[in-house]
Amino acid sequence: MKKRNTAKILTIKGVVVVALVLTLLITASVAFSHGGKHAAKAFTHLQALQKATNLYNRLCENGKLDSSWETQLTRATVFTHKRSDRDEVVVSFHRIKGDPQAVYIFFSADGQYTGSNFTGD
Numbered sequence: 001m002k003k004r005n006t007a008k009i010l011t012i013k014g015v016v017v018v019a020l021v022l023t024l025l026i027t028a029s030v031a032f033s034h035g036g037k038h039a040a041k042a043f044t045h046l047q048a049l050q051k052a053t054n055l056y057n058r059l060c061e062n063g064k065l066d067s068s069w070e071t072q073l074t075r076a077t078v079f080t081h082k083r084s085d086r087d088e089v090v091v092s093f094h095r096i097k098g099d100p101q102a103v104y105i106f107f108s109a110d111g112q113y114t115g116s117n118f119t120g121d
Contacts, residue, residue: 043089043111045078052076052091052105055113065103072096081106092120 053076059065072095081088089107100118108114 043107043109045080045089047111048089048091048107049076049078051107051111051113052078052093055105055116056093056103059103059116068098069093069095069103072098088114090120 056065056069060067060070073093074096075094077092077094079090079092081090087109089109089111091105091107092102093105094102102120103116103118104120105116106114
């Protein structure tokens with residue numbers, strides 16, 4: 001009779017152990033799966049304009065752009081430039097007169113500053 005009780009106890013312990021292991025595996029898989037949370041958020045044109053405006057203001061304040069860039073600014077445009085190897089977000093600032101008439105600030109598709117120039121290339 002003791003053997004039957006022992007067998008039942010081992011069976012119950014086995015079921016409990018299996019249930020605990022399954023619970024642990026299911027919990028761990030849910031905890032370690034992130035469901036795409038690592039995907040980069042899209043860099044919007046508004047974000048590009050904000051970042052470019054901050055950089056533009058610093059260029060004016062530091063004398064990299066002369067005062068006419070502050071007083072004669074007519075418009076700013078934001079567009080996506082598709083290159084063969086990557087896409088760029090470009091923000092251009094245009095002034096009424098002077099040479100050059102525009103300064104271009106470039107960002108990667110994920111929002112990293114990649115450069116600036118007066119040609120747009």
